[in-house]
């Protein structure tokens with residue numbers, strides 16, 4: 001039987017979440033210690049632990065079949081790979097930022113200025129689209145320090161909380177792209193049976209993360225109002241309780257509007273509400 005290879009980040013922002021996701025898919029393996037390859041004992045898969053910059057090319061060139069990496073890195077390496085699954089973690093934006101006391105006010109003011117970045121290819125495309133002629137200074141890290149050192153007039157770097165910009169006297173100025181971690185493969189690889197099996201496992205874990213399992217008690221008379229508040233669910237289970245005219249309703253609720261839904265359910269007469277995490281949802 002063939003063995004697939006999946007490349008994930010060795011250490012850094014995406015390592016922990018990538019490992020957690022694969023473990024939640026029921027895969028048994030050792031996280032990176034000193035070996036850069038870890039076999040999975042219960043699925044024909046090997047995990048390669050790499051620097052994230054190398055992952056898109058390894059997948060494009062067939063050294064790995066799959067990879068988990070940020071969209072920002074995929075765009076920067078300009079490879080031909082397919083997005084097999086968005087993973088919902090590693091969310092951040094690539095932004096141009098300028099010093100708080102700058103006289104750069106419009107995007108056109110970037111003409112003739114210098115911008116430091118670790119993402120020269122993405123930035124070049126962005127500026128070309130806007131017909132802006134700025135000098136791109138490619139550096140390999142600690143980009144936020146460069147205006148303060150007089151190395152550039154602006155920067156283009158990843159932002160999530162904005163804390164790093166703030167503590168370096170910078171403010172966000174323009175959005176270049178938003179990014180999250182994705183699973184990639186070679187174009188067409190989504191048709192491979194083993195890859196499909198893995199994608200389905202990942203989707204069942206992601207789906208479960210987005211929902212909560214809820215059990216509540218209610219008087220039968222309140223049931224129509226309560227069921228009306230659960231429109232997304234095909235058929236909540238309604239189970240009679242020992243106490244006459246009372247029922248238990250079992251259902252799932254999306255995480256994103258969880259609290260508003262719970263308070264509506266309480267107003268409609270729901271009592272003794274128990275909420276549980278879901279491990280997997282297999283359709």
Ligand SMILES: Nc1ncnc2c1ncn2[C@@H]1O[C@H](COP(=O)(O)OP(=O)(O)OP(=O)(O)O)[C@@H](O)[C@H]1O
Nearest residue numbers: 009012013014051052053070090091092158159160
């Ligand atoms: N502040 C952030 N918040 C959320 N996600 C981020 C943030 N910064 C980076 N990311 C995402 O996580 C990815 C990995 O970031 P990290 O800082 O670990 O990269 P790195 O230093 O280039 O790592 P490597 O050593 O593997 O080259 C980024 O490419 C991006 O997709």
Ligand SMILES: O=P(O)(O)OC[C@H]1O[C@H](OP(=O)(O)OP(=O)(O)O)[C@H](O)[C@@H]1O
Nearest residue numbers: 013141142158159160161162163164165
């Ligand atoms: O908006 P914030 O929440 O402050 O995050 C932004 C910072 O996060 C990333 O660096 P990281 O901390 O991953 O370190 P690195 O430069 O070593 O990759 C990025 O390059 C920014 O510097």
Ligand SMILES: [Mg+2]
Nearest residue numbers: 051052053054
């Ligand atoms: Mg890197």
